[in-house]
Amino acid sequence: MLDADYFRRWMTATAASVDREAQRLTELDSPIGDADHGKNMQRGFTAVVAALEKEAPDTPGAILMLAGRQLISTVGGASGPLYGTLLRRTGKALGDAAEVSEEQFADALRTGVDAVMTLGGAAPGDKTMIDALVPAVDALPDSFTAARAAAEEGAVATTPLLARKGRASYLGERSIGHQDPGATSSALMVAALVEAADE
Amino acid sequence: MKMLINVAETVVADALRGMAAAHPELTVDVENRVIVRRDAPVPGKVGLVSGGGSGHEPLHGGFVGPGMLSAACPGEVFTSPVPDQMVRAAAAVDSGAGVLFIVKNYTGDVLNFDMAAELAEDEGIQVAKVLVNDDVAVTDSLYTAGRRGTGATLFVEKIAGAAAEEGAPLERVEALARQVNESSRSFGVALSACTTPAKGSPTFDLPPGELELGVGIHGEPGRERRAMMTSREIADFSVNAVLEDLDPRNPVLVLVNGMGATPLLELYGFNAEVQRVLVERGIPVARTLVGNYVTSLDMAGASVTLCQVDEELLRLWDAPVKTPGLRWGM
Numbered sequence: 001m002l003d004a005d006y007f008r009r010w011m012t013a014t015a016a017s018v019d020r021e022a023q024r025l026t027e028l029d030s031p032i033g034d035a036d037h038g039k040n041m042q043r044g045f046t047a048v049v050a051a052l053e054k055e056a057p058d059t060p061g062a063i064l065m066l067a068g069r070q071l072i073s074t075v076g077g078a079s080g081p082l083y084g085t086l087l088r089r090t091g092k093a094l095g096d097a098a099e100v101s102e103e104q105f106a107d108a109l110r111t112g113v114d115a116v117m118t119l120g121g122a123a124p125g126d127k128t129m130i131d132a133l134v135p136a137v138d139a140l141p142d143s144f145t146a147a148r149a150a151a152e153e154g155a156v157a158t159t160p161l162l163a164r165k166g167r168a169s170y171l172g173e174r175s176i177g178h179q180d181p182g183a184t185s186s187a188l189m190v191a192a193l194v195e196a197a198d199e
Numbered sequence: 200m201k202m203l204i205n206v207a208e209t210v211v212a213d214a215l216r217g218m219a220a221a222h223p224e225l226t227v228d229v230e231n232r233v234i235v236r237r238d239a240p241v242p243g244k245v246g247l248v249s250g251g252g253s254g255h256e257p258l259h260g261g262f263v264g265p266g267m268l269s270a271a272c273p274g275e276v277f278t279s280p281v282p283d284q285m286v287r288a289a290a291a292v293d294s295g296a297g298v299l300f301i302v303k304n305y306t307g308d309v310l311n312f313d314m315a316a317e318l319a320e321d322e323g324i325q326v327a328k329v330l331v332n333d334d335v336a337v338t339d340s341l342y343t344a345g346r347r348g349t350g351a352t353l354f355v356e357k358i359a360g361a362a363a364e365e366g367a368p369l370e371r372v373e374a375l376a377r378q379v380n381e382s383s384r385s386f387g388v389a390l391s392a393c394t395t396p397a398k399g400s401p402t403f404d405l406p407p408g409e410l411e412l413g414v415g416i417h418g419e420p421g422r423e424r425r426a427m428m429t430s431r432e433i434a435d436f437s438v439n440a441v442l443e444d445l446d447p448r449n450p451v452l453v454l455v456n457g458m459g460a461t462p463l464l465e466l467y468g469f470n471a472e473v474q475r476v477l478v479e480r481g482i483p484v485a486r487t488l489v490g491n492y493v494t495s496l497d498m499a500g501a502s503v504t505l506c507q508v509d510e511e512l513l514r515l516w517d518a519p520v521k522t523p524g525l526r527w528g529m
Binding site for chain 2: 030040043076078120
């Protein structure tokens with residue numbers, strides 16, 4: 001079972017990982033975006049960690065909803081509403097249980113990913129964060145490590161794709177050959193699921 | 200890369216502090232990042248709120264004041280503001296007559312303004328939204344996020360702002376904003392990439408002998424790259440690209456807009472070529488504005504926006520305006 005502490009560790013591990021990889025995310029965002037994805041995600045997750053320390057919600061659902069609200073209020077760009085919605089909807093789907101099973105979490109995360117697809121209008125293959133999240137959700141019932149591998153593969157697999165959503169889409173064919181920064185940060189978030197479990 | 204800044208993290212806040220010092224006629228909330236005309240809310244007047252990433256100055260904060268925007272929300276550099284800013288701005292300018300959000304078509308701006316509209320409506324503020332999407336360089340919009348909003352934003356903000364100042368109701372202000380957007384098209388070129396404070400080096404590599412055709416306003420590469428062209432050739436290419444998509448039966452407003460690092464000497468020269476093409480194409484020009492209005496930090500280059508106007512739109516364009524970035528008639 002996964003308790004509130006687990007989800008707190010997940011958010012902390014994501015924040016640490018985004019911190020470490022901020023430069024790389026920004027580099028990836030440079031040829032096809034506007035070179036700020038790392039900074040924006042860093043700002044958002046710093047706020048998430050600060051809010052969790054201050055408010056200390058005690059259920060998995062409340063933790064993710066608070067984290068999502070922080071991202072919406074601090075990140076800006078498309079990433080703020082999209083990542084914010086991912087966490088808020090996942091948290092909402094978890095309800096107010098004190099502990100959730102891995103299966104319940106997998107279902108809830110799928111609800112969150114569906115909400116992101118609806119909000120952003122993106123489908124798999126559009127070269128967005130969805131290309132890491134959908135494979136991760138599909139693999140999640142097996143294990144967190146399987147989800148991590150699937151998300152990483154999904155992110156790498158965006159490289160040859162033509163961007164159809166977000167700012168990279170304005171480049172048309174010139175977006176081909178670059179790994180999507182949003183899919184990359186999504187893979188970091190999924191990888192943090194494993195780190196949080198190891199601790 | 201040298202920049203006149205302290206550190207990247209405080210660039211927007213530092214600029215807002217400086218703006219507040221230079222423009223006491225505005226209320227600048229540095230902490231919450233909202234710029235409001237000091238006399239807001241004006242009783243009975245529709246509020247106009249716009250915003251977007253910073254780095255496009257004077258857009259949008261520089262267009263706050265009588266006759267134009269009621270408030271603006273600057274985001275991080277090239278990153279849309281967050282819903283909290285927009286809700287705060289809407290609450291500051293709503294007199295009960297409602298608020299129009301003017302949104303440039305970028306995924307981030309659209310999503311954040313949509314969320315803000317919902318939140319503002321929860322607070323009892325009537326909100327209408329208009330999307331600006333004038334950039335003809337984005338083709339096949341079925342496969343993209345749609346056309347970008349660029350130079351036409353200035354026309355929309357000015358003309359809708361004038362209507363609101365006259366006391367027009369929300370639905371009329373919204374309809375005029377839509378009409379201006381639908382009557383406007385833009386095309387931009389870049390002679391150099393720009394440098395964001397966060398990255399500290401040019402966002403893409405553009406060799407000295409080449410230019411990017413069809414750029415937006417975020418330093419992203421454009422539709423295609425070619426060997427450097429003359430001002431005359433660029434004007435032919437740009438105006439023709441616009442006119443492929445706009446067939447004006449009426450006179451047009453012309454905006455020859457600098458991207459930030461192109462001097463007025465070059466912009467005026469470029470405008471001469473733009474006007475020549477328009478004469479050749481038999482399109483009468485009602486008014487022309489030349490300068491750096493919708494910029495991309497230190498990008499060199501220019502964009503051309505045409506807006507077909509009827510008598511009503513032209514009258515509203517000529518109406519008095521008093522903002523840091525645009526001022527006439529008062």
